[in-house]
Amino acid sequence: MKKLLVVVSVAALFPVTAMAAGENNIGNCGWGSKLFDGQSGVAPQVLAVTTNGTFGNQTFGITSGTSGCTQDGAVKSNWRTALFIDGNRDALARDMSVGSGEALDSLAHLMGVEAQDRVAFNRAAKDNMARIFAKDATPEIMAALRQVLADDAQLARYTTAL
Amino acid sequence: MPIWPLILVALLAPFTAFGADDAYLAALVARSRELRLAERPEWRKLVHYEPDLIGSGLHGLLDNRGFYNSPEGKTRPQAELEATLASFFSDVEETPERQNPQCAFIARRAWLDEELRFDRGRLPLRACPRFREWHAALNAQRLTLVFASAYLNNPSSMYGHTLLRIDARDQDERTRLLAYAVNSAATTDETNGLTFAIQGLIGGYPGTFSILPYYLKVREYSDMENRDLWEYELELAPPELERVLLHLWELLPAYYQYYFFDENCSYHLLGLLQVARPELELTAPFRWWALPVDTVRAITAEPGLVARTVYRPANATIIGARLNNLSEEERSIAKNLSLGRAPSGEALRGRPAPRAAAVLETSYDYVNYRRATGRPDVADPARLARELLVTRSQMDVPSQAPVIDPGTRPDQGHRTSRAGLGIGKRDGRAFQELELRPTYHDVIDADAGYVRGAQIQFFDMAFRHYDERATRVERFVPVDILSLAPRDDFFQPRSWRVAGGWHRSFLKDGSEPLVASLDGGAGAAWSSRGHALFYTLGEAAMRAHHNLEHGYGIGAGGRVGALVDPAPRWRLHAYASGINYFLGESEQPRALGLQQRFAVGRDRALRLDVERRREGGRHFDSASLSLQLYF
Numbered sequence: 001m002k003k004l005l006v007v008v009s010v011a012a013l014f015p016v017t018a019m020a021a022g023e024n025n026i027g028n029c030g031w032g033s034k035l036f037d038g039q040s041g042v043a044p045q046v047l048a049v050t051t052n053g054t055f056g057n058q059t060f061g062i063t064s065g066t067s068g069c070t071q072d073g074a075v076k077s078n079w080r081t082a083l084f085i086d087g088n089r090d091a092l093a094r095d096m097s098v099g100s101g102e103a104l105d106s107l108a109h110l111m112g113v114e115a116q117d118r119v120a121f122n123r124a125a126k127d128n129m130a131r132i133f134a135k136d137a138t139p140e141i142m143a144a145l146r147q148v149l150a151d152d153a154q155l156a157r158y159t160t161a162l
Numbered sequence: 163m164p165i166w167p168l169i170l171v172a173l174l175a176p177f178t179a180f181g182a183d184d185a186y187l188a189a190l191v192a193r194s195r196e197l198r199l200a201e202r203p204e205w206r207k208l209v210h211y212e213p214d215l216i217g218s219g220l221h222g223l224l225d226n227r228g229f230y231n232s233p234e235g236k237t238r239p240q241a242e243l244e245a246t247l248a249s250f251f252s253d254v255e256e257t258p259e260r261q262n263p264q265c266a267f268i269a270r271r272a273w274l275d276e277e278l279r280f281d282r283g284r285l286p287l288r289a290c291p292r293f294r295e296w297h298a299a300l301n302a303q304r305l306t307l308v309f310a311s312a313y314l315n316n317p318s319s320m321y322g323h324t325l326l327r328i329d330a331r332d333q334d335e336r337t338r339l340l341a342y343a344v345n346s347a348a349t350t351d352e353t354n355g356l357t358f359a360i361q362g363l364i365g366g367y368p369g370t371f372s373i374l375p376y377y378l379k380v381r382e383y384s385d386m387e388n389r390d391l392w393e394y395e396l397e398l399a400p401p402e403l404e405r406v407l408l409h410l411w412e413l414l415p416a417y418y419q420y421y422f423f424d425e426n427c428s429y430h431l432l433g434l435l436q437v438a439r440p441e442l443e444l445t446a447p448f449r450w451w452a453l454p455v456d457t458v459r460a461i462t463a464e465p466g467l468v469a470r471t472v473y474r475p476a477n478a479t480i481i482g483a484r485l486n487n488l489s490e491e492e493r494s495i496a497k498n499l500s501l502g503r504a505p506s507g508e509a510l511r512g513r514p515a516p517r518a519a520a521v522l523e524t525s526y527d528y529v530n531y532r533r534a535t536g537r538p539d540v541a542d543p544a545r546l547a548r549e550l551l552v553t554r555s556q557m558d559v560p561s562q563a564p565v566i567d568p569g570t571r572p573d574q575g576h577r578t579s580r581a582g583l584g585i586g587k588r589d590g591r592a593f594q595e596l597e598l599r600p601t602y603h604d605v606i607d608a609d610a611g612y613v614r615g616a617q618i619q620f621f622d623m624a625f626r627h628y629d630e631r632a633t634r635v636e637r638f639v640p641v642d643i644l645s646l647a648p649r650d651d652f653f654q655p656r657s658w659r660v661a662g663g664w665h666r667s668f669l670k671d672g673s674e675p676l677v678a679s680l681d682g683g684a685g686a687a688w689s690s691r692g693h694a695l696f697y698t699l700g701e702a703a704m705r706a707h708h709n710l711e712h713g714y715g716i717g718a719g720g721r722v723g724a725l726v727d728p729a730p731r732w733r734l735h736a737y738a739s740g741i742n743y744f745l746g747e748s749e750q751p752r753a754l755g756l757q758q759r760f761a762v763g764r765d766r767a768l769r770l771d772v773e774r775r776r777e778g779g780r781h782f783d784s785a786s787l788s789l790q791l792y793f
Contacts, residue, residue, distance in 0.1 A: 072414060073342070073372065074299035074300060074342065074373070075375065083375070084377065087377050087381065088339070090530055090547075094526060094527075094530075096555065097555040098555075098560065100560065101561065102336060102338070106336070106339045106340050106377075109332075109340065133548055133551070
């Protein structure tokens with residue numbers, strides 16, 4: 001709550017049009033992406049949002065209007081999984097290490113993992129926890145998870161959800 | 163047709179856009195007057211009108227001009243209703259920066275359309291794509307009121323906090339993290355507690371509504387501030403839920419002046435929620451005083467409104483429960499692992515896999531707790547955390563997370579105001595006493611539903627009558643906060659106290675005036691497994707009265723105490739305290755006492771206090787017995 005004012009004042013520094021130019025959502029997710037202008041693709045953008053750790057402030061502070069990855073406070077559908085992973089890295093690592101938990105279930109839900117594949121998904125996440133969390137940054141975690149799924153015949157079809 | 167609607171339309175003309183159907187607007191206005199719509203509770207709630215403190219007028223609680231269509235909308239419901247109708251004829255096209263008034267005031271439109279049955283041919287309804295998109299993204303099925311327990315170290319959250327959660331259709335209990343939270347809060351980056359308190363009291367901050375993923379709030383409360391959450395799932399019919407969502411859309415760009423005691427987060431959340439049903443009057447009892455837990459009580463008191471409650475323990479609570487399941491030896495291994503003092507493989511060798519897993523999970527949670535609360539006592543905590551998790555992931559045993567007993571719900575604790583009626587004797591003279599404490603909890607009150615060791619009292623007062631004298635004020639203490647947080651080998655919080663007010667005291671000149679005092683201190687507390695709590699605080703004290711030598715005294719001292727529950731309803735508080743005033747008037751008051759509380763049901767208690775005191779150069783004993791009622 002305290003941080004909101006910062007966000008609002010940061011937002012005030014930029015013309016409304018810059019904040020609202022959300023036509024191409026990928027590559028323009030919030031003010032943080034300004035730091036990484038010139039780079040393309042999801043990875044640097046997600047990174048941009050997480051630059052100072054508490055990404056929630058920048059991404060969700062502006063609740064009325066469009067801010068790249070959110071519209072009026074609701075996360076745009078193509079950003080939901082990336083932002084969830086980003087906001088729950090610790091909880092996801094913890095859940096994967098035991099092969100169960102709320103964060104892991106929520107991730108599987110976001111990725112559309114079907115009920116009959118959940119056991120395999122949790123198993124793969126647990127067995128490959130060290131691989132998935134080899135690096136700290138969200139884009140690398142996502143890439144590693146994609147690779148783990150690709151290596152699993154039953155789960156390979158979910159790689160497109162990342 | 164009477165002529166006044168036409169005059170009105172002429173007055174409103176500047177606010178309407180080209181192409182407005184003036185005759186139809188006049189007809190709608192006339193009909194709204196006939197139906198007296200502006201006096202209806204639905205309209206009163208949608209524009210947040212409250213009665214003025216003085217006089218018979220009304221005022222809207224929202225403070226941004228954009229929330230009103232009429233320049234007089236804040237104080238004149240009728241003018242606002244008519245200007246709102248006029249604005250619906252606007253031909254402004256929606257852009258990312260701007261909405262048509264029909265969309266910006268979509269809840270008002272829905273209700274006015276219900277009542278006036280707009281002729282679509284003469285007043286076409288806008289599609290409002292931005293709202294539709296937002297509405298579809300929320301995919302709401304249910305609302306849940308979430309209560310975050312008290313957090314003494316942040317003045318804005320001292321009494322706890324409430325927020326509203328929007329649960330989506332495709333979610334279940336296992337995926338609630340994906341829901342959205344609606345937060346209503348003062349927007350400030352003030353970190354100075356005193357400044358916040360003062361600004362909060364005088365309405366110095368704007369309050370706004372915001373919406374964000376619930377997982378961010380869970381992280382903030384459970385992991386960073388270590389506050390338990392209580393989730394109250396609300397039973398609303400689909401049209402009722404829809405009304406709340408429509409109105410939330412209207413509120414997102416709005417702001418109000420935030421007042422700590424009455425117009426606070428919890429109050430405005432009720433203001434949003436009560437639009438669900440015309441007959442739901444949630445804010446009315448809270449015009450003067452809105453404690454978050456009391457607003458939760460108001461919700462649970464509505465028959466059938468709360469479907470179910472869910473408890474979400476904070477990280478520190480989970481660690482505490484994990485530690486209770488470990489042996490002394492396992493505890494010390496967990497601690498060593500979490501400080502990176504031993505490689506996990508060696509430390510756990512030879513232990514059964516489930517025990518090793520329990521130790522590893524505890525040590526990881528504890529590393530995370532220290533990271534989240536900013537105690538960087540390990541060189542690379544992220545790497546250590548990862549190592550512990552990787553080791554854990556190689557064990558083929560299910561999660562050893564403990565099942566945690568939620569205890570008493572916050573809305574089921576004692577009520578938040580207290581009155582006491584007592585008799586007693588001091589120095590051989592009998593007295594009768596009346597006590598009143600508007601809020602909220604002290605360390606002797608029953609803990610059920612409250613955070614143990616967290617005392618918050620505001621405007622505590624007592625009036626005493628001695629047989630041979632008139633009734634007089636015995637004490638008046640605007641602020642008295644005490645945080646007793648036990649320390650152990652895993653948690654090392656600081657305990658502290660701050661209090662300011664007037665107490666009747668014996669002075670050296672023989673008088674017994676009301677002396678103003680301000681004291682504060684810091685120290686530590688420890689808890690034994692038998693639910694006893696011991697504390698010690700070092701304190702600084704200031705006092706002032708013109709009967710004191712030089713008119714004031716400044717000193718230092720301390721207190722020690724123990725809180726013990728010999729039986730479930732019975733609590734003892736033994737204490738000793740002393741201050742040496744060395745600046746101004748020199749004096750060394752001392753006190754030694756025993757307070758006892760015996761609970762008789764949830765909202766009644768008996769108190770028996772005895773004390774020996776030395777002050778103003780004399781010694782005396784006092785004892786009192788009182789009946790306390792919580793209301």
